[in-house]
Amino acid sequence: MSQQHALHAFDDGQTLAKALSTSIASKLREAIDARGEALIAVSGGSTPKRLFEALSNEALDWSRVTVTLVDERWVPDTDERSNARLVASLLLQHKAADAEFVPLYVETPTPEAGIGEARARVAAMRQPFDVIVLGMGPDGHTASFFPGGDRLSEALDASNTALVLPMRAPGAGEPRITFTLPVLLKARSLYLHVQGDDKRDVLAQAEKPGSALPVAHVLQADRPLDIYWCP
Numbered sequence: 187m188s189q190q191h192a193l194h195a196f197d198d199g200q201t202l203a204k205a206l207s208t209s210i211a212s213k214l215r216e217a218i219d220a221r222g223e224a225l226i227a228v229s230g231g232s233t234p235k236r237l238f239e240a241l242s243n244e245a246l247d248w249s250r251v252t253v254t255l256v257d258e259r260w261v262p263d264t265d266e267r268s269n270a271r272l273v274a275s276l277l278l279q280h281k282a283a284d285a286e287f288v289p290l291y292v293e294t295p296t297p298e299a300g301i302g303e304a305r306a307r308v309a310a311m312r313q314p315f316d317v318i319v320l321g322m323g324p325d326g327h328t329a330s331f332f333p334g335g336d337r338l339s340e341a342l343d344a345s346n347t348a349l350v351l352p353m354r355a356p357g358a359g360e361p362r363i364t365f366t367l368p369v370l371l372k373a374r375s376l377y378l379h380v381q382g383d384d385k386r387d388v389l390a391q392a393e394k395p396g397s398a399l400p401v402a403h404v405l406q407a408d409r410p411l412d413i414y415w416c417p
């Protein structure tokens with residue numbers, strides 16, 4: 187493991203969620219104190235559910251917080267697969283009800299058609315993000331950097347100035363939109379939230395030099411990364 191990485195291992199998802207939400211909340215408070223506002227981009231999928239519930243109960247000035255997603259499935263927020271729907275139902279409630287949410291999904295038939303609007307929305311947010319929370323799929327994808335993705339090399343290109351890209355991949359289900367790697371790596375605080383023994387094995391594979399797994403580009407990046415893991 188890189189010397190800039192810290193692995194925080196917990197016995198269960200509830201304990202992890204509380205510890206991670208405490209850490210994220212302190213970064214958001216620091217950002218509000220320093221700059222008057224805080225920006226956080228979170229992941230979707232199944233892993234962050236308990237985290238979102240815990241974070242929604244953190245005491246801070248949520249009216250100064252903007253929340254967005256690192257990636258989105260190209261479905262409306264009425265669809266069960268929508269990451270925005272997950273955020274709306276589990277994070278933007280309780281104390282966090284006053285946060286502003288910026289969706290990546292645009293009501294166009296394809297991400298390619300909506301990418302201009304999505305880019306404008308992300309560009310309107312002050313960069314770098316204060317906090318980015320990544321997840322990881324069992325295939326080693328993070329954000330929507332899927333193995334075999336049609337724009338994977340573009341998304342992973344360190345010199346790419348695009349903030350978001352469309353992405354299609356065999357394992358992705360629906361078309362996607364995703365932040366690019368440079369946006370992720372510029373975050374003031376970067377977390378990787380992973381649950382399961384199977385995924386710990388994937389992490390170990392991704393740590394190996396020359397790994398082709400997309401998440402390796404985050405794990406092997408020369409910057410601090412906090413990995414939160416539980417079985």
Ligand SMILES: O=C1O[C@H](COP(=O)(O)O)[C@@H](O)[C@H](O)[C@H]1O
Binds near residue numbers: 230
């Ligand atoms: O499709 C996605 O999958 C990953 C991992 O999800 P999980 O269900 O295995 O936790 C997630 O990080 C990403 O945001 C999401 O769009």
